[in-house]
Amino acid sequence: MSAGLILAALLVPLLGGAAMLVHPLRDRGPRETWVMAITLITSILTVMLVTGGPREALELLTIYPGLTFAFRVDGLGRVFLAIVAVLWPITILYSFEYMSHEHGENRFFAFFTMTYAVVLGIACAGNTFTLYFCYELLTLCTLPLVMHEMDGKARYAGRKYILYSMTGAALAFAAMVFLYHYGSLDFTLGGSLDADKVRGHEDLLRSAFLLGFFGFGVKAAVWPAHGWLPSASVAPTPVSALLHAVAVVNSGIFAILRITYCNFGAALLRGSFAQMVMMAFPCFTIVFGSAMSWRIQHLKRRLAYSTVSNLSYILLGASVLSSAGLQAALLHMAAHSVFKIMLFFCAGAVLCQSGREYIFELPGMGRRMPVTFAAFALASLGLIGIPPFAGFFSKWALAGAAAAMDSPMGVVGCVALIVSAFLTGLYQVMVIVPAFFPTQDQRSQVRANEAVSEAGWRMKLAFVLLALLALAISFAVAPLSGVLGDIAIGRL
Amino acid sequence: MYSILVLLAVLLPVVSGICMGLIRTAHSRNILFVEALGVTLACTAIAAALGTGMAGAVDMGVFAFRLGADPISHLFAILFALLFLCAGVFSLEYNLHDKNQGRFNAFFLLTLGAMMGLSYSQNLFTFYLFYECMTLMSMPLVFHEGTRESMKAALQYLGYSLFGAALVLFGFFYAGQFCENTNFIAGGSFSAAGQAHLPMALAAAFCLMLGFACKAGMVPLQQWLPVAHPVAPAPASAVLSACITKAGVLGILRSACYVFGADVLRGTWVQTAMTVLALITVFSGSMLAYRERLLKRRLAWSTVSQVSYVLYGLFQFSAAGFAGALLQAVFHAVSKTALFLFAGAVIHQSGKTRVNELTGLGKRMPVVYGCFAFASLSLVGIPPFAGFVSKWKLAVGGLETFGPMGVAGAAILLISAILTAGYLFPILIHGCTEDGDFDRPLEPGWKMRLPLLVLALALLGLGLFTAPLSGVADAAASIFQEVIS
Numbered sequence: 001m002s003a004g005l006i007l008a009a010l011l012v013p014l015l016g017g018a019a020m021l022v023h024p025l026r027d028r029g030p031r032e033t034w035v036m037a038i039t040l041i042t043s044i045l046t047v048m049l050v051t052g053g054p055r056e057a058l059e060l061l062t063i064y065p066g067l068t069f070a071f072r073v074d075g076l077g078r079v080f081l082a083i084v085a086v087l088w089p090i091t092i093l094y095s096f097e098y099m100s101h102e103h104g105e106n107r108f109f110a111f112f113t114m115t116y117a118v119v120l121g122i123a124c125a126g127n128t129f130t131l132y133f134c135y136e137l138l139t140l141c142t143l144p145l146v147m148h149e150m151d152g153k154a155r156y157a158g159r160k161y162i163l164y165s166m167t168g169a170a171l172a173f174a175a176m177v178f179l180y181h182y183g184s185l186d187f188t189l190g191g192s193l194d195a196d197k198v199r200g201h202e203d204l205l206r207s208a209f210l211l212g213f214f215g216f217g218v219k220a221a222v223w224p225a226h227g228w229l230p231s232a233s234v235a236p237t238p239v240s241a242l243l244h245a246v247a248v249v250n251s252g253i254f255a256i257l258r259i260t261y262c263n264f265g266a267a268l269l270r271g272s273f274a275q276m277v278m279m280a281f282p283c284f285t286i287v288f289g290s291a292m293s294w295r296i297q298h299l300k301r302r303l304a305y306s307t308v309s310n311l312s313y314i315l316l317g318a319s320v321l322s323s324a325g326l327q328a329a330l331l332h333m334a335a336h337s338v339f340k341i342m343l344f345f346c347a348g349a350v351l352c353q354s355g356r357e358y359i360f361e362l363p364g365m366g367r368r369m370p371v372t373f374a375a376f377a378l379a380s381l382g383l384i385g386i387p388p389f390a391g392f393f394s395k396w397a398l399a400g401a402a403a404a405m406d407s408p409m410g411v412v413g414c415v416a417l418i419v420s421a422f423l424t425g426l427y428q429v430m431v432i433v434p435a436f437f438p439t440q441d442q443r444s445q446v447r448a449n450e451a452v453s454e455a456g457w458r459m460k461l462a463f464v465l466l467a468l469l470a471l472a473i474s475f476a477v478a479p480l481s482g483v484l485g486d487i488a489i490g491r492l
Numbered sequence: 493m494y495s496i497l498v499l500l501a502v503l504l505p506v507v508s509g510i511c512m513g514l515i516r517t518a519h520s521r522n523i524l525f526v527e528a529l530g531v532t533l534a535c536t537a538i539a540a541a542l543g544t545g546m547a548g549a550v551d552m553g554v555f556a557f558r559l560g561a562d563p564i565s566h567l568f569a570i571l572f573a574l575l576f577l578c579a580g581v582f583s584l585e586y587n588l589h590d591k592n593q594g595r596f597n598a599f600f601l602l603t604l605g606a607m608m609g610l611s612y613s614q615n616l617f618t619f620y621l622f623y624e625c626m627t628l629m630s631m632p633l634v635f636h637e638g639t640r641e642s643m644k645a646a647l648q649y650l651g652y653s654l655f656g657a658a659l660v661l662f663g664f665f666y667a668g669q670f671c672e673n674t675n676f677i678a679g680g681s682f683s684a685a686g687q688a689h690l691p692m693a694l695a696a697a698f699c700l701m702l703g704f705a706c707k708a709g710m711v712p713l714q715q716w717l718p719v720a721h722p723v724a725p726a727p728a729s730a731v732l733s734a735c736i737t738k739a740g741v742l743g744i745l746r747s748a749c750y751v752f753g754a755d756v757l758r759g760t761w762v763q764t765a766m767t768v769l770a771l772i773t774v775f776s777g778s779m780l781a782y783r784e785r786l787l788k789r790r791l792a793w794s795t796v797s798q799v800s801y802v803l804y805g806l807f808q809f810s811a812a813g814f815a816g817a818l819l820q821a822v823f824h825a826v827s828k829t830a831l832f833l834f835a836g837a838v839i840h841q842s843g844k845t846r847v848n849e850l851t852g853l854g855k856r857m858p859v860v861y862g863c864f865a866f867a868s869l870s871l872v873g874i875p876p877f878a879g880f881v882s883k884w885k886l887a888v889g890g891l892e893t894f895g896p897m898g899v900a901g902a903a904i905l906l907i908s909a910i911l912t913a914g915y916l917f918p919i920l921i922h923g924c925t926e927d928g929d930f931d932r933p934l935e936p937g938w939k940m941r942l943p944l945l946v947l948a949l950a951l952l953g954l955g956l957f958t959a960p961l962s963g964v965a966d967a968a969a970s971i972f973q974e975v976i977s
Contacts, residue, residue: 404669425657
């Protein structure tokens with residue numbers, strides 16, 4: 001049953017999207033119905049996968065001994081599946097309104113829907129080979145979305161995106177070869193390496209792990225491979241929101257979690273130079289991302305840098321290599337996804353209604369678009385980590401896990417988190433304040449903004465749904481972290 | 493009943509603050525405003541009369557949201573509610589022609605709600621939550637005038653506050669690691685794990701206190717005060733100076749004596765470093781106030797100096813110092829509110845903002861200047877006014893228990909008192925004895941005079957009848973002493 005369900009969840013969006021390429025739906029009404037139906041069916045199937053019991057694997061094809069296309073749902077996968085399944089339909093709802101201001105809607109929704117299948121493939125991948133395959137496919141599938149505008153900037157961003165991703169994939173491929181040689185590609189919580197083969201080659205494998213870390217780290221935007229993400233904010237906002245704040249970047253994180261905990265194993269890495277490296281780079285990225293975010297005046301790019309920083313929070317949690325760290329990482333992954341997608345949606349709504357892209361163009365907009373900016377303020381509080389929002393608890397858990405490491409690197413991690421929390425407060429509040437409380441010398445800008453009207457009902461509905469979701473995860477943070485804790489120690 | 497009152501004191505200002513946005517007419521808005529402030533004060537007072545204990549707790553998994561009251565909670569809650577009421581009534585006249593009066597009232601009430609929450613918090617998590625809320629809710633008070641300058645000042649305020657909050661958060665993480673729990677327990681709950689990592693624990697305690705000290709305006713994080721005060725409306729400056737700085741004090745008090753425990757910190761480098769910073773602040777604040785010509789900025793520097801008196805008392809970690817610190821916190825808050833309301837009355841009635849432009853003004857506004865005289869005498873510490881008692885206790889407490897540092901402290905307190913006289917009395921003397929360009933009576937309306945009179949008489953009353961309040965402070969300090977011995 002489970003195997004059939006996985007296959008269905010993968011095929012529905014893949015075929016549904018491909019069908020739109022073969023047979024374009026020119027009229028908006030039928031197209032929206034079709035896309036929404038496909039998305040909802042897929043989400044329902046995914047929710048069934050998440051909540052469903054037996055863990056039966058789906059093995060499609062073995063192309064070489066040890067290289068099999070296999071899909072399986074386990075604890076880590078469930079977290080990712082749940083995030084994606086909830087956020088995807090909301091994004092689609094939002095995109096209907098957003099894309100009605102753009103061209104090439106059919107192509108956009110076709111690739112967007114196919115991407116859903118690929119992301120599900122990553123979440124359900126049963127071994128590194130499948131993961132790698134889906135990971136490559138994700139790059140290709142999202143490229144048309146990044147380059148959607150087809151103007152100079154978009155083409156440049158697309159080229160940059162593909163160059164970074166392919167380089168990363170090449171590094172990840174090298175890591176995979178080592179894995180294949182010294183063990184197996186299957187995912188086993190605790191590691192899939194063959195202890196006999198490994199003996200004597202520990203440092204070699206740790207280096208191989210670092211190749212994989214930086215390879216997959218490209219999508220997770222670890223410094224110095226973060227450059228593609230801010231550039232890719234030229235894409236239409238639903239893409240920036242769902243893919244570049246949630247699905248694609250979390251795929252990078254997810255792949256790193258997989259190779260860390262399920263392939264190379266925490267035991268091999270703990271206390272080694274590899275762990276130091278895999279902590280040091282996220283620590284730097286955390287501070288770097290928020291500092292850049294503070295400097296940049298372009299709203300979407302600011303949010304993109306904020307994503308860079310927040311993704312490294314998750315990696316920091318993962319690199320502590322304890323179950324508490326993994327639990328905190330998963331919690332932050334969920335919390336950040338919800339808050340960041342909200343922020344991007346708000347930026348998109350502003351762009352859509354007024355064409356304003358820069359923060360200094362926003363004075364007085366809070367009055368014109370109250371729902372949008374209320375949502376922005378709520379999400380900002382969550383992202384900054386003001387209690388009682390989930391962002392506080394996840395950051396707390398991350399810092400707690402880092403502090404429990406009892407090593408200088410743990411303290412460095414805490415300090416990085418704190419510095420970044422401070423900068424996050426600054427860069428978020430500095431967007432909200434002028435929007436609601438323009439100063440006297442910004443009057444001309446306020447007047448220029450007077451003609452702007454609030455977004456339509458579908459965007460507003462998306463905001464309300466996300467706000468409810470944000471409150472839900474904030475107030476249900478105790479049971480949620482309980483579940484994530486069980487996943488982290490491998491019980492689910 | 494008691495629980496309901498405590499919860500009401502927190503929720504009422506918040507709810508009425510939110511309702512401000514829904515009411516259209518200025519008149520009914522103002523009525524609600526004053527009623528909310530008054531009822532909050534009544535709630536805090538009756539709750540104090542009913543006793544102490546937990547009022548409510550919500551478990552949130554890792555953390556719990558805990559509200560309740562001990563004598564210190566009651567002391568601060570009543571103080572904050574009273575001063576907000578005075579400043580609130582004053583603001584009705586001060587902001588009369590302001591088209592954004594509703595916004596001011598709303599954020600004023602929300603700030604009060606956050607401060608009530610701070611007073612009644614019974615663990616560090618709840619305290620931190622309200623502390624952040626207070627920062628965000630008070631920020632619109634700073635940029636209320638809507639000028640570019642005020643926005644810059646507000647952002648500076650925000651930056652300093654968030655930096656302080658980040659330090660607090662860092663300390664909070666490690667407090668969670670090194671203490672049994674982060675509930676406020678007299679004497680703290682430092683754990684064996686903390687003893688094992690003592691250097692790190694001390695560093696965390698230092699960060700925690702330094703973070704809170706940012707709001708209390710201690711060197712090196714004092715710079716937001718002289719920037720934010722001159723641009724904010726006078727009632728807002730009054731609560732910023734009198735109450736929000738005390739929130740920082742409360743944070744230090746709670747983290748030092750109720751989370752880590754004074755026993756852990758006594759005699760360590762943390763105590764030395766903090767005391768030295770506090771004494772530097774006492775001196776340099778007074779010195780800068782003495783040199784400053786802009787009235788409100790002078791008062792802001794004065795706050796920097798005077799709040800560090802409180803901190804000096806706290807860092808003695810003795811019963812006498814603790815009692816002195818509590819008294820100084822109360823008396824400074826009352827006098828400083830009076831002084832800022834005085835400044836507001838002067839600016840509102842005469843339009844003058846610099847000290848040297850006020851010559852002869854006292855003859856035209858005798859009541860206001862009379863209140864200013866009371867507040868100044870108290871702030872300098874001249875008997876029979878209230879400030880004398882607290883400063884006496886601080887100096888004596890330091891001399892008795894604090895060794896060489898106590899001697900240095902007493903000396904600096906004395907020098908600072910002289911400087912305080914030097915920066916306050918000339919305003920009075922030039923205002924009342926010389927003739928100036930003011931040719932008509934400038935006395936403000938009753939809404940401005942009444943709060944000033946209440947505060948001035950309170951200072952005299954508290955100075956003449958010190959026993960009740962000293963009793964409260966000593967009682968609070970005795971809990972402290974029992975646990976230590």
